[in-house]
Amino acid sequence: xxxxxxxxxxxxxxxxxxxxxxxxxxxxxxxxxxxxxxxxxxxxxxxxxxxxxxxxxxxxxxxxxxxxxxxxxxxxxxxxxxxxxxxxxxxxxxxxxxxxxxxxxxxxxxxxxxxxxxxxxxxxxxxxxxxxxxxxxxxxxxxxxxxxxxxxxxxxxxxxxxxxxxxxxxxxxxxxxxxxxxxxxxxxxxxxxxxxxxxxxxxxxxxxxxxxxxxxxxxxxxxxxxxxxxxxxxxxxxxxxxxxxxxxxxxxxxxxxxxxxxxxxxxxxxxxxxxxxxxxxxxxxxxxxxxxxxxxxxxxxxxxxxxxxxxxxxxxxxxxxxxxxxxxxxxxxxxxxxxxxxxxxxxxxxxxxxxxxxxxxxxxxxxxxxxxxxxxxxxxxxxxxxxxxxxxxxxxxxxxxxxxxxxxxxxxxxxxxxxxxxxxxxxxxxxxxxxxxxxxxxxxxxxxxxxxxxxxxxxxxxxxxxxxxxxxxxxxxxxxxxxxxxxxxxxxxxxxxxxxxxxxxxxxxxxxxxxxxxxxxxxxxxxxxxxxxxxxxxxxxxxxxxxxxxxxxxxxxxxxxxxxxxxxxxxxxxxxxxxxxxxxxxxxxxxxxxx
Numbered sequence: 002x003x004x005x006x007x008x009x010x011x012x013x014x015x016x017x018x019x020x021x022x023x024x025x026x027x028x029x030x031x032x033x034x035x036x037x038x039x040x041x042x043x044x045x046x047x048x049x050x051x052x053x054x055x056x057x058x059x060x061x062x063x064x065x066x067x068x069x070x071x072x073x074x075x076x077x078x079x080x081x082x083x084x085x086x087x088x089x090x091x092x093x094x095x096x097x098x099x100x101x102x103x104x105x106x107x108x109x110x111x112x113x114x115x116x117x118x119x120x121x122x123x124x125x126x127x128x129x130x131x132x133x134x135x136x137x138x139x140x141x142x143x144x145x146x147x148x149x150x151x152x153x154x155x156x157x158x159x160x161x162x163x164x165x166x167x168x169x170x171x172x173x174x175x176x177x178x179x180x181x182x183x184x185x186x187x188x189x190x191x192x193x194x195x196x197x198x199x200x201x202x203x204x205x206x207x208x209x210x211x212x213x214x215x216x217x218x219x220x221x222x223x224x225x226x227x228x229x230x231x232x233x234x235x236x237x238x239x240x241x242x243x244x245x246x247x248x249x250x251x252x253x254x255x256x257x258x259x260x261x262x263x264x265x266x267x268x269x270x271x272x273x274x275x276x277x278x279x280x281x282x283x284x285x286x287x288x289x290x291x292x293x294x295x296x297x298x299x300x301x302x303x304x305x306x307x308x309x310x311x312x313x314x315x316x317x318x319x320x321x322x323x324x325x326x327x328x329x330x331x332x333x334x335x336x337x338x339x340x341x342x343x344x345x346x347x348x349x350x351x352x353x354x355x356x357x358x359x360x361x362x363x364x365x366x367x368x369x370x371x372x373x374x375x376x377x378x379x380x381x382x383x384x385x386x387x388x389x390x391x392x393x394x395x396x397x398x399x400x401x402x403x404x405x406x407x408x409x410x411x412x413x414x415x416x417x418x419x420x421x422x423x424x425x426x427x428x429x430x431x432x433x434x435x436x437x438x439x440x441x442x443x444x445x446x447x448x449x450x451x452x453x454x455x456x457x458x459x460x461x462x463x464x465x466x467x468x469x470x471x472x473x474x475x476x477x478x479x480x481x482x483x484x485x486x487x488x489x490x491x492x493x494x495x496x497x498x499x500x501x502x503x504x505x506x507x508x509x510x511x512x513x514x515x516x517x518x519x520x521x522x523x524x525x526x527x528x529x530x531x532x533x534x535x536x537x538x539x540x541x542x543x544x545x546x547x548x549x550x551x552x553x554x555x556x557x558x559x560x561x562x563x564x565x566x567x568x569x570x571x572x573x574x575x576x577x578x579x580x581x582x583x584x585x586x587x588x589x590x591x592x593x594x595x596x
Contacts, residue, residue: 002107005520012072013042020062022048038085045082056082090506093516101576108523110152117155119145121348125162126250127208130257131399132392136381139444141348142263142589143535151530161270169229174211184238197245201253262589274331290367302362314363329360333369344375351380382452392455409436412461431593438468438590446539466543474546475592478578505569511552518548542584
């Protein structure tokens with residue numbers, strides 16, 4: 002199904018052609034003066050130079066060809082050569098009818114769906130999630146959902162940090178506390194315990210303790226490095242202990258990500274590609290891409306057209322150790338071999354822009370990806386407190402993600418129970434749903450690359466550009482539809498009549514404006530997909546919610562006695578609700594039945 006603006010631009014193009022001008026001049030845009038018209042076309046201005054004719058004369062010629070046209074109800078040429086347009090209500094109604102019948106409201110599916118991988122999450126094993134993990138999870142989840150809705154095959158990978166020094170640090174500290182454990186007995190031949198010798202709470206205390214000790218005690222750090230080496234060379238006790246660390250951490254991570262409605266298809270980590278690294282490095286050497294520089298192995302990625310310095314991509318350190326670069330490149334090899342993705346999208350802090358530029362250039366130069374494979378880094382800005390500095394606890398540390406979510410849930414619970422009477426259990430459940438909308442919409446409504454202020458008071462407000470406002474609008478529509486069904490049931494009309502109702506032509510300006518906002522759905526989703534920009538969906542549903550609420554306040558829907566007109570309104574509400582709920586699902590949250 003073509004986008005609404007495409008259709009009316011085509012109609013305008015036909016008029017330009019009929020008047021003796023190029024059809025390409027008929028491009029229509031949404032009016033920047035809604036008080037004068039709904040849409041506008043500036044093609045006559047561009048045509049003036051091409052045809053050496055006054056733009057107003059061209060506009061008049063085109064307007065004349067549109068007299069009696071079924072797409073436009075009003076066309077006027079105004080100085081110095083603009084075409085002001087209003088669309089016919091019958092045309093709008095018919096477009097919405099087609100949208101309503103389409104499974105994805107008119108969004109065209111790709112002829113050749115792509116295989117896309119989204120790399121987001123990126124937590125380190127044995128460390129609790131903190132607010133720094135919030136943006137990658139929220140934005141990455143939305144991008145994954147948008148890509149899927151746009152008709153592509155998508156895999157989301159958490160990409161765990163599970164192979165570095167932190168593993169050796171944990172093993173070392175655990176050995177100090179419990180030297181009797183079989184993992185540390187080199188002569189042990191039996192089976193290792195199935196239960197981990199620690200809980201997630203203990204694990205999260207062990208790591209920072211060990212990390213602090215290693216910074217003050219050189220011998221302690223040497224022990225940790227030796228334990229890391231043993232793990233990476235396959236010493237059975239270290240591997241068994243490592244598996245416990247992974248199991249306990251991943252179980253906790255899944256619980257925390259589930260609270261955010263974030264799901265990963267793949268739970269892979271750096272450990273999964275360690276066996277790939279030696280062959281990959283050797284190949285880079287053999288093909289002349291990798292060379293030594295100050296003892297380290299590097300690949301030059303600078304290009305002649307660069308206007309800024311791009312350092313070489315380091316593959317191995319001078320002691321032969323691999324780096325994050327090495328692991329990320331090996332992960333690309335693994336993904337290309339197993340999944341053949343057309344596009345790889347990475348979510349990290351924007352301060353890693355240069356790092357990913359180096360990795361992507363290295364991957365291309367060394368032939369790890371096909372020339373047509375897209376490599377995209379979405380660098381996001383910082384989540385700041387009201388002081389404009391990165392969000393922290395009152396004590397100055399990074400706030401744990403579960404604590405932040407709890408604070409928002411509590412604030413939402415307070416607001417929901419303040420002026421509403423409902424059971425404690427129901428209020429708690431609704432609070433969680435609405436609080437998630439507050440967090441996700443608060444983040445996603447900003448362009449990803451920009452920093453933003455995390456303001457709990459503003460994000461949890463039921464007014465303004467917030468998640469709770471969007472949900473309140475959806476719940477208001479649900480309430481009206483529910484009452485309408487009750488009315489039908491009491492008069493014997495039956496629920497089937499509710500489902501079978503059809504859209505009618507708009508009778509008021511607010512009704513037409515609501516319908517016109519709905520027509521923008523497929524163009525919005527297409528733009529959000531192509532530009533990898535969830536904030537476009539937020540802007541769209543805010544405008545749609547505003548249009549609905551304006552219509553609602555002007556229209557006595559349930560009190561309307563004209564059954565034909567009322568049923569048209571109900572059909573419009575159903576479509577509005579479905580579009581809004583589809584959009585919030587793409588953003589990663591849902592609406593309750595009541596608030």
